[in-house]
Amino acid sequence: MMAPSWPILLLTLLLSQSLSTLGQEDEEDCINYETNDQYRYRFQLPKFRNDVTRLEFSIKAANDVHIALSSLKEEVRDMYEIVIGGWGNTRSVIRRCKQCTNLVSERRPNGFLNSESFRKFWIDFADSTISVGAENEPAFMVYTDDNPLQVLYVGFTTGWGSNGNFQFCGFGLSQINTCEGETGTISCEPQHSLKIYYGFYGRSNTRVCPNGPTENTDCSARSAENEITGRCEGQQQCTIPASNSVFGDPCRGTHKYMRIYYNCELNPTTILTTTIQTTTGSWSFIILIV
Structure with missing residues (x-):
């Protein structure tokens, strides 16, 4: 008796849905x-x-x-x-x-x-x-x-x-900008986790978060990327305050913001194949462990 093909179909559908979700993460602003x-x-x-x-x-x-x-x-x-x-x-x-x-x-x-x-x-x-x-x-x-x-x-x-x-x-990444004093959240779909490509806290232009002093556009916290990566890398969801208490104050008197560039990546999947013998034949199943 032939083994049913629906477990393989299920695996194909799950992978297709995950790849589609990854494609949706590629939108970005300059x-x-x-x-x-x-x-x-x-x-x-x-x-x-x-x-x-x-x-x-x-x-x-x-x-x-x-x-x-x-x-x-x-x-x-x-x-x-x-x-x-x-x-x-x-x-x-x-x-x-x-x-x-x-x-x-x-x-x-x-x-x-x-x-x-x-x-x-x-x-x-x-x-x-x-x-x-x-x-x-x-x-x-x-x-x-x-x-x-x-x-x-x-x-x-x-x-x-x-x-x-x-x-x-053209970096093909998702981004979030969070003004100083607010809290930023980034998240992924189920079975995906965050990959941090860039983290920033300070000010590099006058356009983002303009409600405050913005004259200093050459200001960044050195610890920002390591801090953001340490908190968020590998998580499905991550929440970080854009705050001097988290990153230190790289430029006093300047209204700052936090910027994160990230992707959602498919979690590693373990695929197990098992065969069950019955009186009418054998059935093969694919088990996904995510």
């Missing part, structure tokens, strides 16, 4: 940051997912937009440095370390950037090639590395008399 003219990389973006090899962003600045592609969430000796609109907004370059030899250079007398309006750019870092281009245009700089560096994080800065307003998109 991340906005404001920078001053101090040439100092801010690593305040989520770690790239394994399937992401492209960075898209918009920038409003007069000159000297710098992007770092690094293996760590900080400046390292060997990292890709991309300069857009340097030398008075006339030249862009690719380097293999901070302020070192220009490996690729592109000149545009009419400039790359605009201090009055956003310009959109993209950077591809698939395999061993770094490509840089503007929206709806082919790459204007391409560099192929015979010994490619690992790219997991992105840093950004302006400098040399230029402030910047950055907008980063």
